[in-house]
Amino acid sequence: MLSINSRTRIAILLALGGLVALLLLTAPDKAPELQQVAVPGVRVAAVGLHDLVPTEIVSGRLDPARRAEMHFELSGQVHSRPVEPGQQVPQGELLLSLAAGDYEDALAEAEARLTQESRDIERDRELLTLSKRNYALQKNDLDRLNKLGADSLVSDSLLDEERIKLLSLQAEVARLGSSVASAGSRLALRQAERNRAARNLARTQLLAPFTGSVNRVEAQVGDYVTPSEVIAELIDTSSLDLYVEVRGNVAQSLQQGDSVAVVVGDMELPGEVIALQIDPDPVTFTHALRVRVAGDSVRPGQVAQVRLPLRRLREVTAVPVTAVLYDEGETFVFRLNGDRLVMTAVELGERVGNLQVVQRGIDASDHIVTHNVSALSDDQQVRVIPGEPVTE
Numbered sequence: 001m002l003s004i005n006s007r008t009r010i011a012i013l014l015a016l017g018g019l020v021a022l023l024l025l026t027a028p029d030k031a032p033e034l035q036q037v038a039v040p041g042v043r044v045a046a047v048g049l050h051d052l053v054p055t056e057i058v059s060g061r062l063d064p065a066r067r068a069e070m071h072f073e074l075s076g077q078v079h080s081r082p083v084e085p086g087q088q089v090p091q092g093e094l095l096l097s098l099a100a101g102d103y104e105d106a107l108a109e110a111e112a113r114l115t116q117e118s119r120d121i122e123r124d125r126e127l128l129t130l131s132k133r134n135y136a137l138q139k140n141d142l143d144r145l146n147k148l149g150a151d152s153l154v155s156d157s158l159l160d161e162e163r164i165k166l167l168s169l170q171a172e173v174a175r176l177g178s179s180v181a182s183a184g185s186r187l188a189l190r191q192a193e194r195n196r197a198a199r200n201l202a203r204t205q206l207l208a209p210f211t212g213s214v215n216r217v218e219a220q221v222g223d224y225v226t227p228s229e230v231i232a233e234l235i236d237t238s239s240l241d242l243y244v245e246v247r248g249n250v251a252q253s254l255q256q257g258d259s260v261a262v263v264v265g266d267m268e269l270p271g272e273v274i275a276l277q278i279d280p281d282p283v284t285f286t287h288a289l290r291v292r293v294a295g296d297s298v299r300p301g302q303v304a305q306v307r308l309p310l311r312r313l314r315e316v317t318a319v320p321v322t323a324v325l326y327d328e329g330e331t332f333v334f335r336l337n338g339d340r341l342v343m344t345a346v347e348l349g350e351r352v353g354n355l356q357v358v359q360r361g362i363d364a365s366d367h368i369v370t371h372n373v374s375a376l377s378d379d380q381q382v383r384v385i386p387g388e389p390v391t392e
Contacts, residue, residue, distance in 0.1 A: 041385040042369045042376070044336050049364045050318045052352040054310040058289075060244040062264070062302050065292055066210060066236035071229055072098060073203045078223045085216050089208045095232050096219060098204040107197040114190040121183040128176035135169040142166050212236040235300070241274065242291045242304050251276060251287035253310045262293050263305045269293045271306060317364055318355040324348070325373045333362060334369040334376050336384070341369065343378035 076098035083095050142162045215233040219225055242262060246254075254260075254273055262271040270293070277288040291306050298304070324346070325332045331348055334341045346361030362368065369376065376382075 039339075039381050039383050040375075042334075042336075042341075042382045043371050044367045044384050045320075045370050047317055047319060047358075047362055047364050047366045047368060049315040050313075050355065052313040052316060052318065052355065052357070054313065054350050054352045056246065056250045056308045056310055057305050058244040058246060058250075058308065059303060059305050060242045062240040062242055062293070062298060062300055062304050064212075064235035064237050064300050065239035065241045065295075066212065067215075068209050068212075068234045069230045070095070070206055070209075070232045070234065071227055072096075072206060072225055072231070073227055074098065074103075074200060075226045076204065076224070078219050078221050078225060079204075081217060081219065081221050083214050083217065085214050087214045089212065089214060089234070091208055091211045093208045094205055095208055095214065095234070096206040096217070098225075100201060100204040103197070103201040103204055107194070107201050110190070110194040110197040114187075114194045117186055117190045121180070121187060124176050124179040124183070128173065128180055131169060131173045131176055135166070135173050138162070138166045138169050206232060208234055210234070210236055237295045237300060239292050240295045240298060240300060242271070242293065242306055244289050244291070244306060245281075245284065245286035246289050246308065247286060248280060250308050250310060251278075251280075251289070254289070254308060258309075260291055260309070261307045262291060263307070264293075264298050264302055267297060269298070313350070313352070313357065316349070317358045317362060318352070319358055319362075319368055320370050321351065321354055321356045323368050323370045323373060324356055325376075332373075333358070334373055335362060336367045336369065336382075339381055339383065341376055341378065341380045341382055343376075 078096060079099045080094075080097045083089060083093070089095070142159075145159055145162055212234045213236075215235045217232050218229070219231040225231055254276055256273055256276055258273040260271045260273060262269045271291040272293075273289065274292045275288070275290040280287050289308075293304075319333060323333050325334070325343075331346050332343050333346055335344045336342075344361055347359045349357035349359045351357070369382075
């Protein structure tokens with residue numbers, strides 16, 4: 001068993017060993033060697049002058065180019081409904097029909113009256129011809145009796161009878177003449193009645209005004225409908241229209257028939273300006289614009305964007321958007337001066353694609369840093385590495 005003195009010596013030795021280890025761990029390093037700071041490399045490009053075409057991107061939803069909300073022009077009970085929503089129908093296809101019995105009878109009556117009127121007119125023409133002949137014969141007989149009466153061979157009563165007959169025939173000729181003269185008007189009235197009845201009968205059928213898809217049908221067989229009710233909708237999706245509102249400067253750059261690009265999802269489609277409102281909305285001061293695209297690869301209701309070209313910018317100073325530094329509400333670029341950078345304040349104009357128009361602050365002959373400008377500072381020494389040209 002160790003004595004107290006032995007245990008004390010061991011403890012002291014262990015403490016000394018720990019102290020030595022601590023000193024070794026905390027000993028300072030050798031004096032550091034001074035190293036030269038590395039000069040960062042930057043990509044630089046000449047500013048130059050550019051001809052640019054700015055674009056305005058506007059979003060909207062695609063709608064069918066043709067849409068018809070249909071209703072009957074007559075009141076009545078729905079007799080048949082041969083189509084359903086989603087069905088493709090050709091132009092002239094029957095969509096709905098009304099019970100047509102009363103209208104068929106009205107047409108039959110009007111046609112009968114027209115036929116009877118035609119026959120009456122033909123009869124009056126024949127009677128007029130006969131009456132004119134009888135009138136001529138009676139007039140000759142009266143002339144002959146007047147001559148005999150002058151020789152006292154004919155009584156006055158006989159002459160009066162013949163004169164009455166002549167007057168009666170004359171009245172008949174006048175009546176028939178009037179009837180024949182008004183034949184055209186009377187026939188036109190009967191024809192109008194017949195045409196009106198035929199149109200009313202045709203109105204009992206609701207036909208597709210164009211080739212398209214049935215979008216909705218609001219009436220069932222047996223329902224009573226009135227002319228004020230929209231009961232069917234037909235759409236044509238072969239072409240789709242994009243309706244958007246644009247600012248005045250955009251409207252001034254466009255005209256009907258212009259070709260524009262329409263983006264739907266990951267597809268870019270050719271579009272055509274179909275309509276452009278010249279006078280702006282008095283509240284929003286925007287112009288309504290309608291652009292048409294083919295409907296073979298898109299469908300109604302999809303969100304689309306249209307890129308609208310603005311007034312061309314000629315020979316403007318522009319830099320890549322990555323060359324602009326935004327700092328506390330101000331904008332800067334780093335201009336190269338020898339191997340040093342000059343942090344230059346600039347006034348920006350429009351952005352066109354990947355280029356930013358600079359209105360003031362730099363010249364076309366300047367060379368500027370095009371990338372990673374947030375890591376740079378004014379009067380910093382740099383080395384130039386080959387950069388890409390300033391392109392749109």
